[in-house]
Amino acid sequence: MKKTAFNSVVALLLASSTLAFSQFAMAHAHLKTPVPADKAVVKTSPQNLTLTFTEDVEAAFSGVDVLNAQHQPVAIGKAELNDKQHDQLIVPISQPLPSGNYQVNWHVLSVDGHKTKGSYSFSVK
Numbered sequence: 001m002k003k004t005a006f007n008s009v010v011a012l013l014l015a016s017s018t019l020a021f022s023q024f025a026m027a028h029a030h031l032k033t034p035v036p037a038d039k040a041v042v043k044t045s046p047q048n049l050t051l052t053f054t055e056d057v058e059a060a061f062s063g064v065d066v067l068n069a070q071h072q073p074v075a076i077g078k079a080e081l082n083d084k085q086h087d088q089l090i091v092p093i094s095q096p097l098p099s100g101n102y103q104v105n106w107h108v109l110s111v112d113g114h115k116t117k118g119s120y121s122f123s124v125k
């Protein structure tokens with residue numbers, strides 16, 4: 001086998017394994033629906049954040065941090081799993097949020113044992 005042919009076989013193998021990996025990765029828990037929504041502007045402070053994922057998650061190994069515009073952590077309660085819907089985390093907001101921008105950083109362990117994380121933001125008017 002010529003070296004160039006060998007290289008293209010290697011490239012093909014790499015490409016197919018990358019594809020297989022990304023299809024596998026799609027089974028992980030990704031954030032599907034946050035409430036308030038990403039980039040939403042709400043009139044008053046929400047009492048809870050609700051994060052719905054694409055897979056069921058393990059509450060014990062999942063968590064949410066909320067930062068204000070000064071990157072200071074905001075007082076929030078512990079993220080709890082919705083009893084009836086194990087793909088949903090509910091995070092109580094301990095004190096009403098003053099108007100401003102908030103960044104939500106989340107990390108979850110899905111029931112398939114994979115960790116994912118991400119962030120989004122919303123504002124209180």
Ligand SMILES: [Cu+2]
Nearest residue numbers: 027028112114
């Ligand atoms: Cu997974």
